[in-house]
Amino acid sequence: MISYSVTKEYQGMVDAYEKAGGDRSALLNKEVAKLVVHGNKVLSADGVSGIKIETKETKTGVNIYFLVKEGAKIKHPVHLCFGVLPQEGLQEIILKVNAQDNSEINVIAHCIFPNAVKVIHKMDADIEIGNNARFNYRETHYHGEFGGIEVIPKAKIKVGKGGVWQSTFVLTQGLVGKLDYDFEVFCQEKAVAELVVKAYGKKDDDIRVWEKIHLDGMGARGLARARLVLTDRAKGEVRGETYGNAPYARGHVDCIELVNGKEAVARAIPIVSVTNEKAKVTHEAAIGSIDKKQVETLMARGLDENEAVDVIVRGILR
Amino acid sequence: MLRVENLQLTLNGKSIINDLSLHVNKGEIHGILGENGTGKTTIAYLIMGVNNYKPTGGRMIFEDENIADLSVSQRAKKGITLAWQEPAKIEGLTVRDYLKLGGNNFGIEQVRYYLGTVGMDPAQYLDRDIDSTLSGGERKRIELASVLAMQPKLAILDEPDSGIDIVSLPFIMNGIVEMNRRGSSVLLITHNEKVVEIAHRVSVLCAGRILMTGAPAEMSQWFKDNCRKCLHINVPEY
Ligand SMILES: Nc1ncnc2c1ncn2[C@@H]1O[C@H](COP(=O)(O)OP(=O)(O)O)[C@@H](O)[C@H]1O
Numbered sequence: 340m341i342s343y344s345v346t347k348e349y350q351g352m353v354d355a356y357e358k359a360g361g362d363r364s365a366l367l368n369k370e371v372a373k374l375v376v377h378g379n380k381v382l383s384a385d386g387v388s389g390i391k392i393e394t395k396e397t398k399t400g401v402n403i404y405f406l407v408k409e410g411a412k413i414k415h416p417v418h419l420c421f422g423v424l425p426q427e428g429l430q431e432i433i434l435k436v437n438a439q440d441n442s443e444i445n446v447i448a449h450c451i452f453p454n455a456v457k458v459i460h461k462m463d464a465d466i467e468i469g470n471n472a473r474f475n476y477r478e479t480h481y482h483g484e485f486g487g488i489e490v491i492p493k494a495k496i497k498v499g500k501g502g503v504w505q506s507t508f509v510l511t512q513g514l515v516g517k518l519d520y521d522f523e524v525f526c527q528e529k530a531v532a533e534l535v536v537k538a539y540g541k542k543d544d545d546i547r548v549w550e551k552i553h554l555d556g557m558g559a560r561g562l563a564r565a566r567l568v569l570t571d572r573a574k575g576e577v578r579g580e581t582y583g584n585a586p587y588a589r590g591h592v593d594c595i596e597l598v599n600g601k602e603a604v605a606r607a608i609p610i611v612s613v614t615n616e617k618a619k620v621t622h623e624a625a626i627g628s629i630d631k632k633q634v635e636t637l638m639a640r641g642l643d644e645n646e647a648v649d650v651i652v653r654g655i656l657r
Numbered sequence: 658m659l660r661v662e663n664l665q666l667t668l669n670g671k672s673i674i675n676d677l678s679l680h681v682n683k684g685e686i687h688g689i690l691g692e693n694g695t696g697k698t699t700i701a702y703l704i705m706g707v708n709n710y711k712p713t714g715g716r717m718i719f720e721d722e723n724i725a726d727l728s729v730s731q732r733a734k735k736g737i738t739l740a741w742q743e744p745a746k747i748e749g750l751t752v753r754d755y756l757k758l759g760g761n762n763f764g765i766e767q768v769r770y771y772l773g774t775v776g777m778d779p780a781q782y783l784d785r786d787i788d789s790t791l792s793g794g795e796r797k798r799i800e801l802a803s804v805l806a807m808q809p810k811l812a813i814l815d816e817p818d819s820g821i822d823i824v825s826l827p828f829i830m831n832g833i834v835e836m837n838r839r840g841s842s843v844l845l846i847t848h849n850e851k852v853v854e855i856a857h858r859v860s861v862l863c864a865g866r867i868l869m870t871g872a873p874a875e876m877s878q879w880f881k882d883n884c885r886k887c888l889h890i891n892v893p894e895y
């Protein structure tokens with residue numbers, strides 16, 4: 340039985356979720372699998388046919404086992420919602436994902452910390468994508484304006500033959516606080532991995548991104564992409580690593596960091612390595628202030644300088 | 658509409674624009690014909706006010722107002738715009754949104770129309786970004802469409818024909834004529850004497866100075882006979 344306080348918490352999360360741009364109706368739709376976690380409480384966990392979600396509350400968070408059954412093609416995106424509504428709290432999510440062979444799924448996660456003054460959100464994910472399975476994961480964060488938050492998402496992802504892993508991590512609303520992102524993917528034969536991170540650092544935000552892709556199977560493909568915009572005194576560091584270890588493996592590391600302001604600091608460390616003579620890995624990294632010609636292009640259409648910069652920043656982070 | 662008088666620009670001790678005078682009348686397509694390195698892009702930048710170019714002498718009067726001290730945005734708001742010789746590519750900005758930027762709140766039908774005018778299939782391009790996935794020629798046609806969409810009083814077109822394939826060129830020419838028909842004066846900058854056939858008047862540019870202004874056919878002929886063989890074209894300090 341759901342207690343009164345849980346109902347209230349659930350209501351609070353759904354409200355915050357909607358305010359953050361989430362689709363409230365998705366959380367109410369019976370055909371949509373969903374999981375809502377507040378702090379270390381599971382407020383709702385509903386699977387649909389083809390998916391199994393098991394949860395266990397711990398002292399500091401929740402352990403989650405997420406199964407997509409063999410051959411299951413999940414029609415509606417699965418909605419995950421993690422949050423801490425009070426000013427302080429610790430949330431540790433331990434996530435185990437098993438997407439079995441030939442399954443297909445889209446997962447949309449919203450992470451909501453609107454009032455964080457001292458909040459830590461950690462995720463440790465161990466993810467297995469089966470042969471020819473497709474897994475698309477998009478995580479969007481909504482932080483408040485206090486910046487007192489630490490976000491530490493770590494994932495190890497194994498992608499089986501012909502499997503596809505695509506993930507996008509977006510932290511562009513509110514202050515980042517401290518971000519320490521670390522995703523590592525291992526690709527077997529003909530597997531595809533795409534890691535995308537977009538973050539907007541302001542004030543004293545500190546952003547660290549570490550994307551690693553191992554192309555271990557023949558014909559595996561990888562893309563490690565990062566887009567950072569840094570203003571005020573924000574710091575950003577992006578490490579993009581790709582290892583071509585098999586014939587015909589193709590990888591690309593692509594990083595853009597826009598620095599808007601004299602005190603912001605950006606660093607990019609691309610590492611590309613090839614241990615097989617038939618593999619090929621490329622990289623491009625662009626760090627710098629916003630391109631003046633782009634700004635003037637928009638100004639020549641009547642935008643003010645600030646508006647022009649805003650359009651460019653929004654474009655990069657889109 | 659635009660009166661440029663005795664314009665001067667010296668960069669790093671080098672005189673790039675030399676005592677240049679030019680009048681663009683309301684409603685006209687005014688061609689500027691000049692070989693490479695004669696200062697065409699520099700004139701475009703000076704009038705638009707981009708690239709930190711500020712005249713070191715002379716005047717630029719637009720509709721009876723000195724524009725030399727206005728920002729790029731202010732000049733644009735007065736109705737001046739520029740189609741760049743090599744337009745910037747911008748990640749995450751769609752063709753649709755780019756065309757809507759300068760326009761006054763028009764709908765998608767107009768965006769489609771302007772794309773069609775430069776020979777681009779809206780279904781194929783509307784939702785693409787104006788980023789490096791576009792070819793140079795595609796980006797230039799979109800640039801022209803966006804100028805069309807803005808319906809400026811004065812459109813400065815810096816070599817709208819360069820980098821355009823032979824099949825698309827008629828669409829570009831058509832777009833320029835259409836822009837003019839809808840009320841924009843056009844400063845049509847090019848090194849191709851065929852392109853200025855659509856102009857009402859043409860000025861020949863040499864070493865940062867207007868040598869003469871006249872009817873297109875006459876100026877084109879003179880340009881072919883003289884400028885093409887000229888040996889001091891890239892030596893502005895002649
Ligand atoms: N920053 C600069 N410093 C010195 N010379 C320059 C600079 N920029 C352009 N120029 C020179 O000015 C001349 C005119 O350039 P430009 O206007 O680009 O010519 P066009 O567009 O006609 O090809 C060229 O000789 C070019 O080398």
Ligand SMILES: [Mg+2]
Binds near residue numbers: 698699742815816
């Ligand atoms: Mg030029």
